[in-house]
Amino acid sequence: MLYIVSTPIGNLKDISLRAIEILNSVELIAAEDTRRTNVLLMHHDITNRLISFNDHNKEKTTPRLIQLLKQNKDIALVSDAGTPGISDPGFYLVREAVKENIQISPIPGPTAMISALICSGLPTDKFTFYGFLPKSTKKKIDIFNSLKTKKETAIFYESPYRIIKTIDVMNEIFPEKNIVLARELTKKFEEFMYGTVNELYKKLKDKTIKGEIVLILQ
Numbered sequence: 001m002l003y004i005v006s007t008p009i010g011n012l013k014d015i016s017l018r019a020i021e022i023l024n025s026v027e028l029i030a031a032e033d034t035r036r037t038n039v040l041l042m043h044h045d046i047t048n049r050l051i052s053f054n055d056h057n058k059e060k061t062t063p064r065l066i067q068l069l070k071q072n073k074d075i076a077l078v079s080d081a082g083t084p085g086i087s088d089p090g091f092y093l094v095r096e097a098v099k100e101n102i103q104i105s106p107i108p109g110p111t112a113m114i115s116a117l118i119c120s121g122l123p124t125d126k127f128t129f130y131g132f133l134p135k136s137t138k139k140k141i142d143i144f145n146s147l148k149t150k151k152e153t154a155i156f157y158e159s160p161y162r163i164i165k166t167i168d169v170m171n172e173i174f175p176e177k178n179i180v181l182a183r184e185l186t187k188k189f190e191e192f193m194y195g196t197v198n199e200l201y202k203k204l205k206d207k208t209i210k211g212e213i214v215l216i217l218q
């Protein structure tokens, strides 16, 4: 069995009893960031074998993992934080496992986009998750133009280094749309900023923003 195990997005206590059980019992844990996963394992007194599975080695590592799975060994996949497969290399391994008819099972838990959405106060009945916004301003403009008249809630991941520029671009296209900036969820400096794009732009344009960010727009 390949277990897709969700892990905390900040607060190390945000892990299910079943996730702890599975992480203890599998043959090995494939982790996107072995150092970060080690901190989690130590916190919960889990001792198990870790191997690295990330964007740089996924093509090379996947055949080895598939081989072990075919020998009826159980493997847990964890990402550096949150739910594997959501804007991280998890999808690659899952797709290969599906092709090989390997059983796959989810161990659900935190994911940054859903944590942000449920506190946004913006409609949750219908939403689109765009993953990471592209770095290029031109590509951002194309995405934002396509959203100009849409009422559906849109969710993005964005780097703190590009966030002010991104809100600046949004402000040029739809200053009156509602936006929520969710930062450092479940961590010490967790913060939600609510308002219109223009209000947020005015508030942040001369500031530096740190930490991990989810943007929600409607």
Ligand code: SAM
Pocket: 009, 010, 079, 081, 082, 083, 084, 085, 086, 087, 088, 110, 111, 112, 113, 156, 157, 158, 159, 182, 183, 184, 185, 186, 187, 212, 213, 214
């Ligand atoms: N698999 C993860 C999940 O389930 O959300 C996402 C991985 S993606 C590589 C990392 C991005 O998720 C960050 O750059 C940020 O946009 C968002 N993120 C992760 N943790 C977060 C947190 N605690 N607060 C806000 N955003 C977070």
